[in-house]
Amino acid sequence: MSHELENKQPLWTGDYYNEGMNAGESIFDKLGEECGVFGVWGHGDAASLCYYGLHALQHRGQESAGICTNDNGTFHYYRGMGLVKEVFNNNNLKDLKGSNAIAHVRYSTAGESKLVNAQPLVFKYRGGDLAIATNGNIVNAKELRQQLESQGSIFQTSSDTEVLAHLIARSEHNDIVTAVKHALKQLVGAYAFLIQTQDTLIAALDPNALRPFAMGQLGDAYLFSSETCAFDTVGASYVRDVHAGEMIIFQQGHEMRIESYTEAKNKAVCAMEYVYFARPDSDIDTVNIHAARKRMGKLLAIEAFTDADVVTGVPDSSISAAIGYAEQTGIPYELGLIKNRYTGRTFIEPSQELREQGVKMKLSAVRKVVEGKRVVMIDDSIVRGTTSLRIVNLLREAGATEVHVRISSPPFQNPCFYGIDTPTRKDLIAATHTIEEIRKAINADSLYFLSKQGMLDGIGLGSNGEPNGGCCTACFDNHYPTPVGDEDEIKACC
Numbered sequence: 001m002s003h004e005l006e007n008k009q010p011l012w013t014g015d016y017y018n019e020g021m022n023a024g025e026s027i028f029d030k031l032g033e034e035c036g037v038f039g040v041w042g043h044g045d046a047a048s049l050c051y052y053g054l055h056a057l058q059h060r061g062q063e064s065a066g067i068c069t070n071d072n073g074t075f076h077y078y079r080g081m082g083l084v085k086e087v088f089n090n091n092n093l094k095d096l097k098g099s100n101a102i103a104h105v106r107y108s109t110a111g112e113s114k115l116v117n118a119q120p121l122v123f124k125y126r127g128g129d130l131a132i133a134t135n136g137n138i139v140n141a142k143e144l145r146q147q148l149e150s151q152g153s154i155f156q157t158s159s160d161t162e163v164l165a166h167l168i169a170r171s172e173h174n175d176i177v178t179a180v181k182h183a184l185k186q187l188v189g190a191y192a193f194l195i196q197t198q199d200t201l202i203a204a205l206d207p208n209a210l211r212p213f214a215m216g217q218l219g220d221a222y223l224f225s226s227e228t229c230a231f232d233t234v235g236a237s238y239v240r241d242v243h244a245g246e247m248i249i250f251q252q253g254h255e256m257r258i259e260s261y262t263e264a265k266n267k268a269v270c271a272m273e274y275v276y277f278a279r280p281d282s283d284i285d286t287v288n289i290h291a292a293r294k295r296m297g298k299l300l301a302i303e304a305f306t307d308a309d310v311v312t313g314v315p316d317s318s319i320s321a322a323i324g325y326a327e328q329t330g331i332p333y334e335l336g337l338i339k340n341r342y343t344g345r346t347f348i349e350p351s352q353e354l355r356e357q358g359v360k361m362k363l364s365a366v367r368k369v370v371e372g373k374r375v376v377m378i379d380d381s382i383v384r385g386t387t388s389l390r391i392v393n394l395l396r397e398a399g400a401t402e403v404h405v406r407i408s409s410p411p412f413q414n415p416c417f418y419g420i421d422t423p424t425r426k427d428l429i430a431a432t433h434t435i436e437e438i439r440k441a442i443n444a445d446s447l448y449f450l451s452k453q454g455m456l457d458g459i460g461l462g463s464n465g466e467p468n469g470g471c472c473t474a475c476f477d478n479h480y481p482t483p484v485g486d487e488d489e490i491k492a493c494c
């Protein structure tokens with residue numbers, strides 16, 4: 001080998017695109033999604049509505065899915081591991097009779113992915129049957145669990161949700177609505193709950209409105225969903241968001257009631273829902289996700305313009321911001337990166353020979369688009385930095401002459417205690433590196449993160465004087481809207 005070649009630094013620092021991954025791991029070093037809940041009150045085929053609703057919420061959790069129907073006081077339920085389409089079929093759906101139902105898709109961290117934790121969780125208590133589905137995380141679950149165990153409670157699952165069931169069951173109040181209120185008051189954290197008994201369905205949201213939760217209507221039936229995109233899927237119309245500290249109650253023989261179980265605190269809707277988690281066709285607090293991302297892209301262009309030939313977005317969550325960046329700068333938006341949607345959740349590790357050829361299972365660069373071009377690559381966030389490095393190198397391999405990375409949110413520096421599966425602080429690259437060090441680590445020609453104000457202006461919630469425009473921004477600024485525990489105690493959601 002000549003001396004010249006020996007000294008040449010390869011641009012591509014890994015052997016192949018999946019380097020360092022174990023079979024079954026997600027290739028995208030992204031934050032773990034949360035969970036999704038869906039509920040129906042008063043529709044002849046509640047289970048089918050839940051099935052389609054869960055399909056629309058599948059991006060929020062792929063570990064397990066479940067539906068619990070209420071057929072005039074008799075519960076039927078089915079839960080399974082895997083995607084909604086893998087768990088449910090015509091046979092098990094037809095057994096789920098009833099006009100009321102609650103349903104769930106779950107994301108969980110490794111080790112907790114067990115059927116016993118799949119939701120809705122169903123219990124028998126002194127008032128009859130009780131089913132609960134939730135999205136979020138109870139920050140004080142561990143203390144509450146210890147207290148309950150010391151009083152004799154025996155837990156069946158490792159899920160936070162069971163804490164609520166025990167609090168309801170042990171309540172001194174026989175009336176379910178009062179018992180739920182009493183139980184919710186003891187919780188700290190972020191949660192959107194659907195609680196079903198033999199004659200009642202309650203939707204409840206945490207006092208800061210951290211998690212998204214909306215109500216819809218289909219004919220005379222009422223629906224609840226983590227995201228409004230599920231209403232469109234089943235042909236329902238949006239009615240309103242569930243508000244902070246609120247319970248919406250449906251009870252056999254009664255009109256719908258809306259009650260506060262506690263004083264609403266400062267609104268703190270999860271900013272990352274707008275940046276990354278939610279589907280672009282959903283609205284949270286009446287703000288459309290695609291429109292918010294596009295505004296963030298435009299503001300990013302104003303804050304960090306760079307002359308380039310094409311703008312591209314990392315699919316799928318960064319495409320809206322890339323369109324905004326392109327519109328603002330006049331640089332053409334192009335599909336420079338393509339995601340292969342059919343790789344599934346597990347794949348066989350490529351042989352060494354295929355590794356050397358550079359197997360790109362999930363993402364490819366479009367050579368004809370980027371070859372010889374200066375590329376602005378928009379991404380929504382950088383977590384560990386490994387994904388960004390892979391994607392920058394993909395673009396370089398395909399012939400991009402420069403890769404300028406623009407991130408449509410501020411540096412992600414702090415873990416989430418509210419149901420988003422984040423690495424610990426020491427694994428968050430922005431918590432341990434300067435921007436320049438990150439730029440080098442991801443092999444970019446330049447790197448810029450959108451400012452916090454830019455992100456909040458892009459979201460544009462129009463707050464009533466709440467801090468951070470009504471958003472939670474704790475993972476960016478370390479200002480948590482509730483008391484939080486020890487970082488080591490963070491549990492996965494649900």
Ligand code: SF4
Pocket residue numbers: 210269270271272273415416417418419420472473474475476
């Ligand atoms: S800490 Fe970040 S991810 Fe967690 S709720 Fe707040 S904004 Fe969302």
